[in-house]
Amino acid sequence: MSSILFYVLALVALLGAAGVILAKSPMGSVISLLGTFFALSVIYLLAGFQFLAAAQILVYAGAILVLFLFVIMLLNLGAMGSRFELSFAPLQGGRARLAGAIAVAFALVGLIAAQRTTLAATSAPAADAPAIDGLEGLALELFGRYSLPFQAVSVLLLATMVAVIVLAKRQREGEHGGERGGERGGDPR
């Protein structure tokens, strides 16, 4: 029974992904992306990764997508009230055809790579088998072997925060630097 659920969720994920590309307004893309994330989260659950399913929802859907939403609202890009339309405009034109070809090629590469791996089909695990990413195993791994990358990632996050503040801060008058283009007349360039 759960295999059928997987294929349904797979389809949902793919449609969501397509939705992201084809949505007319960025708001539409955000929503379809949200759909993909939910589908993926359930797939993780089915595959036995409980922690990661939760993480997917909390971090991806909860944090990153909210951030996107926030930015779209801030720059009022998406037409608020409109329906969720799709438009195939981006797929027209020579450039799009080339992009399509590259995307198809990537898909093929992925498929061939997947076939080549020796991962034969296996029997279903017992329904109540413990989660693969059991917390204590994961914690031991994360803070044991991968403690260095863990520290590195935390530094990365710190750096990102600093960068974001500097980049997005609105320049108040009297401070030089940053927004030069705007204040002083037309830039000669």
Add this chain to the structure above:
Amino acid sequence: MNVPTAHLLYLSAGLFALGVLGFMVRRNVIVVLMCVELMLNAANLAFLAASRQHALEGKPALQGPVFAIFVITVAAAEAAVGLALIIALYRLKQSAETDAAAEMKG
């Protein structure tokens, strides 16, 4: 679910291909960023599929999730910086179209 790992990987390939397509086709920078997120998710899925396979064969399978976690954090950082850039770009050019910023040419 006794779905063969290969199918999981097909899904991941499909998602990745769509991500790439969006990345190259869309003109709105925010959607491009989203496609990048999509690609990263596809990668995550592939990690976990492999980890699931190792777990089913009884081998230690914790590397997958750990990498997935790292991918998530990196994706978060990348999205944050990307969006900050978009805000700065928007303030400069009043538009989020990729073609707006075309001065940096050879």
Add this chain to the structure above:
Amino acid sequence: MPSHESHAWLWWIPLLPLLGSAIAGALHLATLRARHGDPQASAPASLAPWIACGAMLGSFVLSVTGFLELRELEPAARHLASTAHDWISIGGLDVDLGLLLDPLSSVMTLVITGVGFLIHVYASGYMKGDKGYGKFFAYLNLFVFAMLMLVLSSSLLGVFIGWEGVGLCSFLLIGFWYEKGWPAEAAQKAFVMNRVGDACFLIGSFLLIRLFDTLDLATIAHTVGSTVSFTDEQALDMSLAALFLFGGCCGKSAQFPLFTWLPDAMAGPTPVSALIHAATMVTSGIYLVVRLNPLFAASGWVLPLIAIVGALTALIGGSTALVQRDIKKVLAYSTVSQLGYMFLALGSGAWAAALFHVVTHAFFKALLFLGAGSVIHGMHEEQDMHKMGGLRKHMPQTYITFLAGAAALSGLPLLSGFFSKDEILAHAFANGGLYYGLWAVGALTAALTAYYTWRMVALTFFGEERFDHHHVHPHESPLVMTLPLMVLAVLSILGGVLGLPPVLHVPHLLAEWLAPVTDAGNKILAQSPGEHHLSHALEWVLLGLGSAIALGFAHTGFHAHRHGTAQDEFFARKRPTLAATLGDAWTIDSRYARIIVLPLRMLSFLIAVVVDQFAIDGLVNGTGRTARDIAQHSRRAVDGSLASYALWMGAGALAICALWMWS
């Protein structure tokens, strides 16, 4: 082999002229500096002729003492070798520079220094007042030094030093009046043609090294003379060596292929023509062949070739001299013709006869050139015979001496020319076979010689005076010029005594004197087929025939032109094409210009412009340009649109995946 104790004094024979040349040169430079002061000062240079003549006299005296010393020694051991200076001992090549006075070189030194001294005395009068007075004597003495080195050196490379030194001095002296422009071209032509000959000379020397592993002339002559049989490979090398050495001689002694420089060399002052282009330099080729006579004797087919080239050159020279209007050109072509005779003699194996003709020719040709010089000097640089005539009244001494020279040249009986020329013809006749034809050509040329000589005498000294009197006042040359003429006249008349024909039962002085040198060659020739001596009766017939030809054609030549240039105009009108071709030495020179010089000049232009600038340079600059173009194109790809960058990234990532998949 050379006597053991070394005669260091021999070195003084060539070194005296060298010293003279250095001092004269210094004097010339002194006058240059003095001339910066006042343009007329030429005091220092006036010393130059005394020093030059002194040096010549000194070396003549030394040559005579050397000759006398040789006479005491009994014939087989007549060699005076000097201390050898170790010149090159590099890379397996050992060359020692030493001087060797033996009968052959002593005769040559006597002629060079003797006639040279007379010419120096003459030149001190002829060149007086010339701006480069000191420089002239410096070059003249340098020339004599080079000629003496050529004649006295014991090794072939020593000869080559003289060989090129002589070429250099003839270049400097022909182009002496370089302000006039065309003498410089004549000088360059002479030097380049000599260089062609020298290149053949060098190849000959390489072959000799390959054969005998030494360049010492005595050893080479000795080895060839004493070796009984040669392998055919060696024989080929020897004939090739002989051929190439003969090529060198052609260049230097103006024989058929390389003779066109001699008539142009008349651009130089007349004493130069007398010394270099009559008496000494042009005879160096004959000296070399006589010096290596065993090699040439044993070289099989090369000897007849030399004879043919000699006869051909004689004919060309003789026929061209018939129609020349410039008195010096007549003498120049006559020299070419007489040199042809000498090589005809060498070709028929008569080494002594050839050298005898060298000596007599030196006397009467120098006399004729100096006589012509005195005429030109008197006529204020006028050289065209059609503008002369009746000068015998104005220049009696020059006229008489000129007559003696002309008589000797045309071979009138009992004079030196008669004996030497007929001896050559007799030897040619004796060889039989092919040489009969060559004898006929020789006899014909003897007739032509008599004709053009007396035509020259008639046009210059007889008939009415064809020059305008108020401009030109012909006058007799000063004593310092006419005295050498008289001495040379006496020598031309009595010169025959050196080599009286055997039929008169009187010893042939020169042949006996040269015996030690020419024996080896004669022995080899004796072995070759064909009888080589004439019966007495046949000799008398030949003598009679020779004198008949000489007298007859001299008479016709003189009387045809006695009354002026009518005969020349008549001939030019009736046979214009023949007159033109003969006038231009059978158009050989213009053909050289068209067939050799022009294509080479085009080739050099082709190389310089097409191959060098266009092809190779084009290639080099081309690579530079293509690099820049590639950079230009790739710059356009960076056009600032994010979308295209995204595409490039996608394609790049795809390529890497594909590569990774299929590696």
Add this chain to the structure above:
Amino acid sequence: MELVLLTFLPLLGALAVLCTPRAAEGLQRGIALATTLAVAVLGVKLFLGYDVPGGDGAATPYSFSLPWFQLPWRDGTPTQVHFSLAMDGISLLMVTLTAVLMPIVILSTWGHVEKRVKEFMVWMLVMQTGMLGTFLAVDLVLFYFFWEVSLIPLYFLVGIWGGEQRLYATVKFFLYTLAGSLLMMVAIIAILFDRGTSDLGELIAQLGQTPLEQQLWYFAAFALAFGIKVPLLPFHTWLPDAHTQAPTSGSVVLAGVLLKMGTYGLLRFCIQMLPDAAVAAAPWMMALGAIGILYGALLAWAQTDLKRLIACSSVSHLGYVVLGLFALTPAGLSGGMLQMVNHGISTGLLFLLVGMLYERRHSRALDAFGGVATVMPLFALFWVFTVLSSAGLPGLNGFVGEYLILLGSFQSSPLWSVIGLTGVIFGAVYLLMATRKMLFGACTNPENQRLTDLNAREIVLMLPLVVLAVWLGVRPNDFMGKVEPDLAEVGRRVAVARQSTAALEPVTPLTEGVAAR
């Protein structure tokens, strides 16, 4: 120890010049002249003191070695690169020529270098260090180091003080030579890692064992690098440009010494170090040399610019040297060696004379002159003397070298020797053509009439070279006596190689074709 002093004395001089104030040009010239004179004195002392090493292979009297740096090699053991200089018979003549020529070059700059004298002197002295080092280096890496050091200064000398299109000329010259030397570097590295040592002595002993195929590849790389520098036929187009645009002193040094680094390299690294490959490639190199002679001569004949004509004559003269060296006979090798020195002297003199003419008349076109001899007799005297020395008149220096080369090449292959011999004829043609156009004829052009004759400085400048030319012509043994043993040694090694290659199956044309490029 003297070798280190000899090599780095010019560098000290350069530093001294650097410390002088910019305006003190007289002082700068003085220091440069003093340094070069000191180097000349030291060079001559070393030359005179050089006694031929006794038995075979005895250590050469002057040698100096110091470990320099290490390079990782196979299985951990590092290769040691030495800073080793040594002067043996082969480099003796060239070192002395470099030392003696430089003071003359510096003295000649009084006439034509006015602006930025300080940098000029510094670059000249640095170049001298580079040149001396190149001839003395006995370690491949060190050789390459000095090769580059001597290359860069000339780029600036021609580039700053040159003629009108100096930039084009100097960039072309620099890139051309650099491309060649990079290839050489590849070969050096390959040898270093193949044999584990870069010391010439050991390499000479060991390189015999490497397979002929590999030797040919090394030979090709070295021959190409040196071929460009010599310049051999197809790679010569940079020389006329570099010479016409270079200042007089620059072209004297370029012609006098730098071109010989190419032929010296051919002798040292292509023949002495790789005898088997040299024997295999000899016919091709002799062909290039002989054709180069004719090509250079015809090229010179068609030139209208005087300096370009002399540059093309250098192509022809160095064709002789290559013809001589690759004849691989004792006469050829010694002739090639001697001709290197001769060419330095006669072409150096020619360029000095053209420089003096250029300083007075500011034109190099042949047609601009005519009848100069009437106005400048002393100049005419020196010019005719140098032309004769360059054309190889016996009694002057050109002849002995030329004769030995032609004799040597005749012994190994008569065809190329005869072709080279025609070069003798054309050599006279273009030199005399230039002399006639310039010196003889009537002096009509008013500008020519105002020319002043040579002054004392210029005569003193040329006297040493004139004396050397006559001395080399009359007594060449004094110079070659010291060089003979080493060249004989090279000749012996080549003879041995010739037998062994004759025993080997003949080299397949392919590899030979490779070696030819």
